[in-house]
Amino acid sequence: MQHTPDGTEVVATRNEAMALAIPPLLVVDAVIEFLDAHGLGTGGLLWERIGDGQSNVTYRLERGREEFVLRRGPRPPISKSTHDMVREARIQRLLREEGIPVPEILAVCEDVSVLGVPFYVMSFLDGIVVTDAIPASLNEPHERRATSLAAVDTLAMLHDVDVTKGEISRLGRPDGYLRRQVERFSSLWSAYTQRDMPEVARIGTWLADNMPASQRASVVHGDFRAGNLMFAAGPPARVTAILDWEMATLGDPLADLGYFTATYAEPGSRVTPLELTSVTREPGYLTRQELIEEYHRRQPHLCLEPLPWYQALALWKAAIFCEDIYTRWLRGERPGDMFAPTLEAGVPALLERARAFAGGE
Structure with a gap:
């Protein structure tokens, strides 16, 4: 301190x-x-x-x-x-x-x-945020698995909140959520960048042309990942708080699952600027596919076939807001920022991964 x-x-x-x-x-x-x-x-x-x-x-x-x-x-x-x-x-x-x-x-x-x-x-909550080092208290193989399961449980629990009543129902407009996301981020690119990247427009067009129908409405955190979860200081692994609610609204729950799994680090996956919890590459943590399967067990009424679209959306949006960070750094608005310079190559890497989820179309 x-x-x-x-x-x-x-x-x-x-x-x-x-x-x-x-x-x-x-x-x-x-x-x-x-x-x-x-x-x-x-x-x-x-x-x-x-x-x-x-x-x-x-x-x-x-x-x-x-x-x-x-x-x-x-x-x-x-x-x-x-x-x-x-x-x-x-x-x-x-x-x-x-x-x-x-x-x-x-x-x-x-x-x-x-x-x-x-x-x-x-x-202030005294707990653990899992990022690039495995906490000693959660390092046993069964605790690594339990850490992944706790994250999935927490996401499914958030998506179970009734958004049809009270003040929560006024947190957003779930109807048209996906279309507004694509249109809004498409419009932001020109204001956020000083360089030419036609891939942004191509992926945006693909997202607009292949948009799935939302199956139901839920609270959407917007940045759900292990690094935004506070875990109890000791075993067993359990989430004591979800952090960073700046992008939360009402919308499509698969947007959260798409972001969580698209940014999740697993053995063999390409590193991107959104890999903020690299420890999940280690043995014992669930793979991306296992996360999806566990979520489906908790939310069996949701069809997950269109999930790659949501994963592409997540990384395309991430590329756009990361470009804003990079441009602000170039303008001198983020002095001392060590992350922003990495986005010169990091933003193209995010677009490449988004295109991969979109099937290369």
Whole structure:
């Protein structure tokens, strides 16, 4: 945990923030004032940036004996339709009432004068996120398998939430979800890129021409993967929280399954920028096909034959939003970002994998 601002990402005061050409991500005196107003901890502030997200930014905070997590959008300018922290907090509050494992939302700030963008503060959960190293407590062969099964169980449970009643029914418009996804991301490409990649338009056309009919509506997380799951610190493997709800809405449940399986690392699969949990290449974890089969056991009424279309959609969309990250880095809007430069080759790799799921058409 840190306590000394670096003067770039974190500054001590609002006056220091105003003097910077590029706004900081954390302003210590402003955060302390906000926490005091909501009775969250006392005394000075320690902080640590956590998570592997390349879009929104998450900090672990410590005040006295209490710990919290602050989540905010990236530096402005940002689109009004993205990085909606107020909506993201609302979704988690609603899903927590439905028994879905999510952190408790403690306070929401809509006042952009505090940090330059809206943000929220949630409870800190002491657990494990599985990424590029296997936690010792989940390293036995049966625990590796149990880790994969727990992820599938959690996805199926999310898709079982009744989206026809109450406030949850107003989280999105499931009718036409797939068409809106294809049309929206097709329109974003020209604004996100500075280079010519005709493959984006070709895959977009294929997706539009081969779009399956949605079988039912569910909550769609939008970024469901092992790296967005918090596991209990000790065995048996169980999910204690689903994290990062920025893209959640109501839509087609196979969109989540397509993303989960298309970005899932298994032995022999090509590495892409979306492989954020590489440990599942190791023996003991379920393969992609086994994940699909286990999901189908839990959701037997869904036909999974069109799943390759959803997998192609997932990687095509990922290529487009990764191109935005790359372009913002080229413009100097993401200083110190080590991930963005890799997307020069990473975006074409995502498009290649999307085309493979589309059957090379």
